[in-house]
Amino acid sequence: MVEENKPTMMTYIKEEQEVLSNILKNYPDNCPVIKGNNWLILATGSSINAAYSAKYYIEKILDVYLTIEEPFKFHYYEKLKEETDNVIGISQSGESTSTIDALKAIKKLKLELTMYGLTSKRESELAQVVNEVIEIENGIERVGYVTKGFTATIFKLMLSGLKTAKNKGLISEQEEAKELSSFEKAINKISDIIEKTENFYEKWSEKLGQAERFTSLCTGALIGTAMEMQTKFSETIRIPSQGMDIEVFMHGPYFEVNSKHQHFYIDSNSPMNQRLFNLRDYEKRYVGQVYTISLNKSQNDSELGLDLEIDEYKAGLFIIIPFQILAHHIAEARGNHLSQRIYTDFGLAMKSKTKPGDYA
Secondary structure (H helix, E strand, O other): OOOOOOOOOOHHHHHHHHHHHHHHHOOOOOOOOOOOOEEEEEEEOOOHHHHHHHHHHHHHHOEEEEHHHHHHHHHHHOOOOOOOOOOOOEOOOOHHHHHHHHHHHHHOOOOOOEEEOOOOOOOOHHOOOOOOOOOOOOOOOOOOOHHHHHHHHHHHHHHHHHHHHHHHHOOOHHHHHHHHHHHHHHHOOHHHHHHHHHHHHHHHHHOOOOOOOEEEEHHHHHHHHHHHHHHHHHHHOOOOOEEEHHHOOOOOOHOOOOOOOEEEEEEOOOHHHHHHHHHHHHHHOOEOOOOOOOOOOOOOOOOOOOOOOOOOHHHHHHHHHHHHHHHHHEEEEEEEOOOOOOOOOOOHHOOOOOOOOOOO
């Protein structure tokens, strides 16, 4: 039984509109101008999914190359490219040991590059090893399955890219204002997204509860959304779940599908959408249920249309919200009471965190 006033995933999902609105109000003072043209982001878990969700927006608006790496693998197996001129370590808690250790190893090289730390905790271990802290501004999140911290991380990365583009003269003041207005209009519709998702779940709750495997499929810029769906569904629903680009799916994983599987197709108005729809129409013959989550208006009862006037490069900031809600609702319906934490000693036992999390 959930304790009265104890926060849940839904508590923080419902705060996302306010959090993103406040970040936008604080722009541009809350974002740095990121130095250099070759960025390296080190992150893991939901943080790396957030990085991928922001990557293509940043590269589109700003003339940079953005490389994203898992910090543990990078630390022990990769080489730092000579042209790298900044490193951004992301950890919402500021306590991810692999990210901290990788940053420390780079710092020992004494290279002429700037190290940034994107975190919600200015006094964290991560903050102590970087040149500049970028605060996520997501407030307190005392549930182990991050939601508002995820979208806030994406937004801070996107806005940092936007501010840098304006500072470099790559976009005009009018173009910057247009981008900010587009974000604002979509943020103001998050409450509508939540309501639409609640209605969608009510309709499909019985069917969703029958799945033995969930797969989300996307094109291009929405890979971070598909990856975070995989993370969130695995954490909460705790049945096999995967998220990937359709080209990856079509080169092997399509062989595993059966009538117990359910698919989500992410429609972001991509130029590759027809290929996505062709795959969806094919797989309808073999999987138990197919759904579409779209930026557009719903075309049928199996489509959750968000009705947002944004391009595919901003879409990852918003399309993830239905997956967050569905993860919570399906998990609770299956008896996975998310307020009852499990494997509470895992982070310290495996040394993936520097200290126990501050969970409700």
